[in-house]
Amino acid sequence: EADIYQTPRYLVIGTGKKITLECSQTMGHDKMYWYQQDPGMELHLIHYSYGVNSTEKGDLSSESTVSRIRTEHFPLTLESARPSHTSQYLCASSGGTGGSGNTIYFGEGSWLTVV
Amino acid sequence: GIQVEQSPPDLILQEGANSTLRCNFSDSVNNLQWFHQNPWGQLINLFYIPSGTKQNGRLSATTVATERYSLLYISSSQTTDSGVYFCAADSGYSTLTFGKGTMLLVSP
Numbered sequence: 001e002a003d004i005y006q007t008p009r010y011l012v013i014g015t016g017k018k019i020t021l022e023c024s025q026t027m028g029h030d031k032m033y034w035y036q037q038d039p040g041m042e043l044h045l046i047h048y049s050y051g052v053n054s055t056e057k058g059d060l061s062s063e064s065t066v067s068r069i070r071t072e073h074f075p076l077t078l079e080s081a082r083p084s085h086t087s088q089y090l091c092a093s094s095g096g097t098g099g100s101g102n103t104i105y106f107g108e109g110s111w112l113t114v115v
Numbered sequence: 116g117i118q119v120e121q122s123p124p125d126l127i128l129q130e131g132a133n134s135t136l137r138c139n140f141s142d143s144v145n146n147l148q149w150f151h152q153n154p155w156g157q158l159i160n161l162f163y164i165p166s167g168t169k170q171n172g173r174l175s176a177t178t179v180a181t182e183r184y185s186l187l188y189i190s191s192s193q194t195t196d197s198g199v200y201f202c203a204a205d206s207g208y209s210t211l212t213f214g215k216g217t218m219l220l221v222s223p
Contacts, residue, residue: 033210037156043201043213058210059116088156102146104203104211106158 003027006091006107013081013114021076021089021110029095032074033104036060037088049074081114088112117142117206121214128192128221136187136217138202146205147178149187152216153198161187161200192221 004025013019025032030051035043035058045058049068063085064078074093078085091107118141128134140147149161162169162176164185169176173192178185189196199218203211 040199040218042215043203045210048210059212090156090158092158102148102205103160103163104148105160106150109156109158111156 004091004093004105004107006110008110009108010111015082015114017081019078019081023074023091023107024072025093026072027093029093031094033092034066034076035090037090083114086112086114117204117212119202119204119212119214121202121217123217125218130192130194130221130223132192133190134192136200138185138214140183140204142206144180144204145207147185148203149176150201151198194221194223197221
């Protein structure tokens, strides 16, 4: 089983507030990802990292930012939340050796509602 | 980037029935994975299968890389199989691209 954890699982915040979604993994994976998913819809990659001090923007434009100071930790921050940010945010990681090192493991997700 | 298309978009089965889900991709792949998302939003990796065939219990998957498609077979379906099944692929130049998913409902 994957050991990747997200907090908070559910959050309701007001417009304009700053929020950080936490993601940690204990598998020593080099690669970590943040996806955004609206209910019943496809996943969109918003940020990824291939290692410490490495971050890249994904396919979907996002007003969020990320950091990767430690291998196991990949937090996502929204400086000023808006109702359009209401969504599920999924953190994932991959790593290891060989082809199966490409296998991606997901956290349980963080459901964000901005009112 | 690579395009990933899944079919059918929705599927309703009686418990005990078998089903086949399809994933077509537009380029050669070095990474193809199948996932199951349960009704609570949790995504579980089912198979890493850029080519060949794998089986895990009632589930099996086959990828024919030369013809750019992958199939996920579910046999003797159970209500707990309900959810959305996603295929994701990477041609080696970027990160995984997800399809839009197949929503499966298994009724008792």
